[in-house]
Amino acid sequence: MTVRAIPVRGEILAPGQPGYDDARRIWKGLDRRPSCIVRCADTSDLRNLVGYAAQERLPLAIAGAGHDIGARSMPDYALVASTAALTRVEIDAERRLAKVAPGARWGHVVEAAARHGLATTGASVATVGVAGFALHGGLGWLMRSLGTACDNIRELEMVTADGELRRIAPDSEPDLFWAMRGAGSNFGAVTSLTLQLHPITRVTAGMMLYPGEAAPAVLNAFRDITARAGDELVTHFYYNGSPDGAHSTGIGLCHTGDPADLATLLAPLAPLGEPVYDSVREMGIDDLQAVHDSSTPRGARYHLRAHYLSELDDSVSEAILARCRTVTAPFTQVFVEHMGGAVGRAPIDDSVFGGRHAGYSFLVINGWSSPEDDTTQIAWTRAFGDAVGPHATHGAYVNYLDYDEDHRIPGAYGSAYPRLRALKRRYDPANMFRFNRNIPPEVDDAAS
Structure with a gap:
């Protein structure tokens, strides 16, 4: 690739150049080395890069914030368009x-x-x-x-x-x-x-954490809370590893209704006594993202598994809890997110998002520091997913699919998948945009 020929105003970074190593760093601590990274100075740079990639028949990756779960946006030996500076x-x-x-x-x-x-x-x-x-x-x-x-x-x-x-x-x-x-x-x-x-200007939000051994009681309380929750309450069940090896469990919540109603909604937690950590408070909407901003630090090693769940019955709860007890990595987070409400009421055919039917979303983000632990920790994560899988409902949330789960992409889109492949053939027949949760173009049977 002749990098000087790329028609852009922004920086063009090849391996070994100042700024290249900084530009290729992403949330997931993998050592990816694209052949060229272009830091787009404006959207015309992005448009020119698409034209250049099409002319040269090059696959093109688009990297924004670099928080892609599967690290697909920063592939080895590829042309990468970085939009990180375009934040208006x-x-x-x-x-x-x-x-x-x-x-x-x-x-x-x-x-x-x-x-x-x-x-x-x-x-x-x-x-x-x-x-x-x-x-x-x-x-x-x-x-x-x-x-x-x-x-x-x-x-x-x-x-x-x-x-x-x-x-x-x-x-x-x-x-x-x-x-x-x-x-x-x-x-x-x-x-x-x-x-x-x-x-929306203010919410009541935060986390309530308990010792790890309280997880069965917390998960039962979470199930009771979600059974009676209205649209104004979003809650997550958590199970966490920590750098010091201790485990904790609890719930995170965001409530947009009257703060006075929250005590009644959270009554199932009362028998557990006082949490060891309680950050739940009324806050401005601009403070909401700080609830667990630092729980998965940038640059650690991560592997994920996720499933949709129709309900939290005893069998799936025990499958989750049994694996939680075996957490060894320091930055591991296990989530069960309550879905439903407006998510489930949107027309199914209005978009291709496939999680409308789910009552809950299960996610494990396993996080560790040393590359030497990759084999063990990746195997542990996969085993967690395999343990929960038999209890899952159909589909998958594509934002949670790791790099080794492309086989789940057709199921994530279900009956919409053939139509998506037809559209892919219409708008990107060469599959230039392939560094993503990729949907390959429909094949022309006559041509084949």
Whole structure:
């Protein structure tokens, strides 16, 4: 690749050049070495890169915040377009809309929208990129009242593999609008997305933690809390490792209703006594992402497994708890997220996000420090997923699929998958945008 020939204003970084090692660092501590990283200075750089990659028949990876679970956005020996510098957020307070550049993080959106008393469903960690999160679903603290992040996408601008800049909305490219909300990275490079905002200024949120041995009682209490919860309450069950080897368990919550109602909603926890840590308090919406921002530090080694669950019966609860007791890594987080509410009420055919049916989402993020532990810890994570798998319902949340789970992608989209493959053939027949949860183009049977 002749890097000087790439028509961009931003920095072009090849291995060995100053800035290259910094540009290739991502949340997941893997040593990835692309052949070239282009730090886009503006969205015209991104458009030019798509045209260049198409002309040269090169696969192109798009890297934003670098928080991709499977580290797909920073592949070895590939051309990478970094949008990390493109973080502009424009708020239209009157129409309650946020127009977001492709490299923006959720912290940027939350801060900008909160100045106007507005918010939307976003990631629970401020450094997660808006585009990657929202294009593939987006489960967050406000999802039971506001829907997923993809439910709040109102419009996108993107460059498809033919180099054309397109406006994607219900009245323009409706097929792509359907596909982008759940499988978006497959169809082009997003240059902006517009999100619906909602009038929320304050919430009651935080974590209540107990010793690890209390996990069975906490999980039972969590099940009782979620059985009676309204849309205003989002809760997670947690089980955590820690650097000192101690285990803890508890719940995290975000409540948008009357703070006076929360004690009644959390009554199932009362028999456990006082938690060893309690950060639950009323806070501004701009403080919500700090609830567990530091739980999975950047640069550690991570491996993940996740499933949708229809319910939390005794058999799945025991399968989860049995594996929790064997945690050895210092940054391990086990989550059970309560879904439903507005997530389940959105029309199934309105987008390709496939988790509408689930009552809960199970996720284990196993995190450790030393590459020497990779084999053991990856095997442990896979075994955890295998233990919960028989209790899972169909589908998968694509934002939680690790690099070794591409075989689960068709099931994640279910009956929508053939239509997605047909659209992929129409807009990206050479599969230039393949460094993602990839949907290969439909095959022309006559040509084959």
